[in-house]
Amino acid sequence: MLVQIVPWGSPRYIQSLGLRFEVLRRPLGLVFDPATFLDEVNDIHLIAHYKDWVLGCMMLSRVEEGVKMRQVAVGHSEQRLGVGSEMIRFAEQYAKEMGFKAIVLHARDSAVPFYLKHNYELVGDGFLEVGIPHHAMRKSFVD
Secondary structure, eight states: OEEEEEOTTSHHHHHHHHHHIIIIIGGGTOOOOHHHHHHTTTSEEEEEEETTEEEEEEEEEEETTEEEEEEEEEOGGGTTTTHHHHHHHHHHHHHHHTTOOEEEEEEEGGGHHHHHHTTOEEEEEEEEETTEEEEEEEEEOOO
């Protein structure tokens, strides 16, 4: 398995859209608004893949605090195999190398234990996003 940054609009980026739909959107009855894709042109797109198969993906968006981890998805049959952990390690290393001081994210309730395991901290109270409970989380990098 390899984790790497891919360009917006590339074939692997397009594959990641399908994965995001299957894992994140379809279960909630949501569809993609095509305008969403244009909003992602300046984001950093990470994928985990094996040969031509995209196993997982995430985006990093620049925000005031550092970068915001978004749209994290791992294929259903690849969950619990370390794909998400490898993407987290890659994203954290990249963020540190680029001089970002923190990664922030909004985790679904079901994902909070995963991020706690990776030393992310809960920030504030829970809230609804896309109609389901989420929690703000953060990991700061100390020099």
